[in-house]
Amino acid sequence: MALQTLDIQRRSATTTPSPGVRQTTEVAKLIDISKCIGCKACQTACMEWNDIRDEVGSNAGTYDNPRDLTENSWTVMRYSEVEVEQGKLEWLIRKDGCMHCADPGCLKACPSPGAIIQHGNGIVDFQQANCIGCGYCIAGCPFNVPRISRKDNKAYKCTLCSDRVGVGMEPACVKTCPTGAIVFGSKTDMIQHAEARIVDLKERGYAKAGLYDPQGVGGTHVMYVLQHADQPELYHGLPRDPAISPMVSLWKGVTKPLMSLGLGLVALAGFFHYVTVGPNEVGDEEEEV
Amino acid sequence: MAKSSSVLIKRYTASDRLNHWTVAITFMLLALSGLALFHPAFFFLTHLFGGGPWTRILHPFAGVLLFAGFVGMMLRFWKLNRITDDDRQWLRQVGDVIRNREDRLPPVGHYNAGQKYLFWTMVVCIPLLLLTGVLVWRPYFAPLMPIFAVRLAVLLHAVAAFVIIAGIVVHIYAAIWVQGSVRAMTRGTVTRAWAKQHHPAWYREITK
Numbered sequence: 270m271a272l273q274t275l276d277i278q279r280r281s282a283t284t285t286p287s288p289g290v291r292q293t294t295e296v297a298k299l300i301d302i303s304k305c306i307g308c309k310a311c312q313t314a315c316m317e318w319n320d321i322r323d324e325v326g327s328n329a330g331t332y333d334n335p336r337d338l339t340e341n342s343w344t345v346m347r348y349s350e351v352e353v354e355q356g357k358l359e360w361l362i363r364k365d366g367c368m369h370c371a372d373p374g375c376l377k378a379c380p381s382p383g384a385i386i387q388h389g390n391g392i393v394d395f396q397q398a399n400c401i402g403c404g405y406c407i408a409g410c411p412f413n414v415p416r417i418s419r420k421d422n423k424a425y426k427c428t429l430c431s432d433r434v435g436v437g438m439e440p441a442c443v444k445t446c447p448t449g450a451i452v453f454g455s456k457t458d459m460i461q462h463a464e465a466r467i468v469d470l471k472e473r474g475y476a477k478a479g480l481y482d483p484q485g486v487g488g489t490h491v492m493y494v495l496q497h498a499d500q501p502e503l504y505h506g507l508p509r510d511p512a513i514s515p516m517v518s519l520w521k522g523v524t525k526p527l528m529s530l531g532l533g534l535v536a537l538a539g540f541f542h543y544v545t546v547g548p549n550e551v552g553d554e555e556e557e558v
Numbered sequence: 559m560a561k562s563s564s565v566l567i568k569r570y571t572a573s574d575r576l577n578h579w580t581v582a583i584t585f586m587l588l589a590l591s592g593l594a595l596f597h598p599a600f601f602f603l604t605h606l607f608g609g610g611p612w613t614r615i616l617h618p619f620a621g622v623l624l625f626a627g628f629v630g631m632m633l634r635f636w637k638l639n640r641i642t643d644d645d646r647q648w649l650r651q652v653g654d655v656i657r658n659r660e661d662r663l664p665p666v667g668h669y670n671a672g673q674k675y676l677f678w679t680m681v682v683c684i685p686l687l688l689l690t691g692v693l694v695w696r697p698y699f700a701p702l703m704p705i706f707a708v709r710l711a712v713l714l715h716a717v718a719a720f721v722i723i724a725g726i727v728v729h730i731y732a733a734i735w736v737q738g739s740v741r742a743m744t745r746g747t748v749t750r751a752w753a754k755q756h757h758p759a760w761y762r763e764i765t766k
Contacts, residue, residue: 516713529600
């Protein structure tokens, strides 16, 4: 029996239910962008705990370093300079990475059984041993998160430190954050915590402060407190209403079972035709020349 | 008096047969590996190819081979597959076809309408499968493509594959159903009786 904290509630390319007698507490990581100072300690802690090292890149004129998520950088700080009000420059710094959707597009798209799993606590985790490197998870993800390694052709992303969470610890980024901008706990507690923060932010003049927990993907297990929740795009293009692409839903929703059934029926129709109508043989009267 | 069943007529050259079976073998590999990655019920088929990653690696290369082979077939058989008014009539009488009442049908030439429409289905589907396949081909091409194109491509690839697999199932069944057809593609010849009964217009043409 697996650890209760690591119970699996959903598995990619699996049509029968996963073990589900236990009710595991849903967890969430809450990132309060108004408290982030962009120190990148979380990036460093992520590299350290997960033992991943990216290549040293070059400066592209922003603080974004590395410039994008990679198989070796599961979280990256995104720096956006915006003027929401004329003449009032704001530096919005968003910790980008997997959002751990309740309805994960990657898991829906994945063709390999058990290559992507969703734990009972909501964490979406890639099992690289089962990954075939097809990249369907990339097509499925509404947040552009998974990355395939050029070294081993396996997909990688933030695990929400499932190995730490499984033994009762918080993720490495949460542990290290010096300003308390990242907190971790049950999803209910995190929503409550966010509400208090939003009240505070509103008092401080951010009338549109709010929680980012997009319902288009069933809510997420990584949530943001945004100063400008009405304009999530300001935060390096955070999608306003993310959802699994309709093309992916159609592909993995209706077509998958219907087309499989269709092919079976075509083959069966052929067989039934043979045993009822019978083969078309050359008639006797045609035989003589 | 010789029996017409023992008189053989050439239908396909060795080169035609080689071309057909190159496409047929690559098609089988593609259908099995493609289905394996399409629905979990077929995932066990990955074992035929040495596991999931090998299935993912081999499928697109087999696709390129099939396409190259199909270009050859397309050039060979293009003219023979022109749709005529008789073909439209044949299609309207598909009920007679299914009930083995060929005597009621307009005279069939080298190919019947069913064979012709399968040909044109393949002419549409195979290039579409190649194009959409390249768009999602990892690790080489997919990383260079916009995500919208990749998503559209996986969907179209699945739909085109469904159409073509269903078409080939019918094609294979028809070869079994219409007895004496398989030898056309394995030995290159058919009996005179077969030609007279199933492709009378073609028979008249070659015995003129």
